[in-house]
Amino acid sequence: MPRLIPPVVAPGFLASSPQPTIPVAENLVLRPWAEADAPVAVEAFADPEIQRWHFQRLDSIDEAHNWIAGLGRGWDAETSANWAIVDTTTDLPIGRVGLTRVELVGGRGEVSYWLLPTARGRGVASRSVIALACWAFAHLGLQRLELKHSVDNPASCRVAGRAGFDAEGTMSQALFHDDGWHDMHLHARLRPGC
Numbered sequence: 001m002p003r004l005i006p007p008v009v010a011p012g013f014l015a016s017s018p019q020p021t022i023p024v025a026e027n028l029v030l031r032p033w034a035e036a037d038a039p040v041a042v043e044a045f046a047d048p049e050i051q052r053w054h055f056q057r058l059d060s061i062d063e064a065h066n067w068i069a070g071l072g073r074g075w076d077a078e079t080s081a082n083w084a085i086v087d088t089t090t091d092l093p094i095g096r097v098g099l100t101r102v103e104l105v106g107g108r109g110e111v112s113y114w115l116l117p118t119a120r121g122r123g124v125a126s127r128s129v130i131a132l133a134c135w136a137f138a139h140l141g142l143q144r145l146e147l148k149h150s151v152d153n154p155a156s157c158r159v160a161g162r163a164g165f166d167a168e169g170t171m172s173q174a175l176f177h178d179d180g181w182h183d184m185h186l187h188a189r190l191r192p193g194c
């Protein structure tokens with residue numbers, strides 16, 4: 001069926017180009033996940049806070065390799081785009097930031113992130129989200145980025161605020177967790193935002 005308005009971003013834009021490395025700050029970049037990052041991924045998903053908010057566990061290096069390969073497939077399918085937040089002095093990931101539910105035609109995506117426990121508390125998440133949002137608006141051409149978190153996750157709410165995502169409201173019983181349904185804050189940031 002013919003569509004009556006043009007796509008915000010032409011399908012094929014992501015899949016036709018290699019995933020870039022995005023600078024964040026001194027000694028901090030976003031780069032694509034690599035197979036060699038598997039041990040860090042296993043370590044990250046052993047953290048109770050990451051398990052609590054991301055509902056996943058990786059039990060082996062093989063599972064981590066599959067997880068990393070899946071991130072690459074998301075880029076190729078143009079449905080998600082995930083980066084390792086990397087300390088350039090070691091070239092090791094200290095966290096993950098990405099876009100999920102990417103809709104190029106509608107110009108939207110959703111931001112998500114986690115950090116290894118040792119990387120928390122020094123603004124790494126908010127600076128990484130800002131760098132990703134600027135890339136998503138300026139280079140990819142999305143119009144709207146959403147960020148959702150449980151009302152029981154105040155640190156994530158602070159990241160949203162520091163990264164310029166306005167609060168738009170509370171979504172009742174929006175996500176099922178291991179302790180039941182959680183209300184979620186909806187935040188969003190619009191282009192031009194950088």
Ligand SMILES: CC(C)(COP(=O)(O)OP(=O)(O)OC[C@H]1O[C@@H](n2cnc3c(N)ncnc32)[C@H](O)[C@@H]1OP(=O)(O)O)[C@@H](O)C(=O)NCCC(=O)NCCS
Nearest residue numbers: 049053114115120121122123124125126149154155156158
């Ligand atoms: C949420 C997370 C990414 C925040 O990363 P971070 O780099 O430590 O965040 P920042 O250093 O930018 O700090 C965020 C703010 O939250 C505050 N904060 C941290 N833990 C908090 C807590 N338990 N309760 C309330 N505020 C908290 C910090 O003091 C800081 O406040 P400030 O902006 O007034 O300085 C990190 O804690 C994490 O990976 N948590 C586990 C996974 C997760 O929650 N992912 C997000 C799911 S939506």
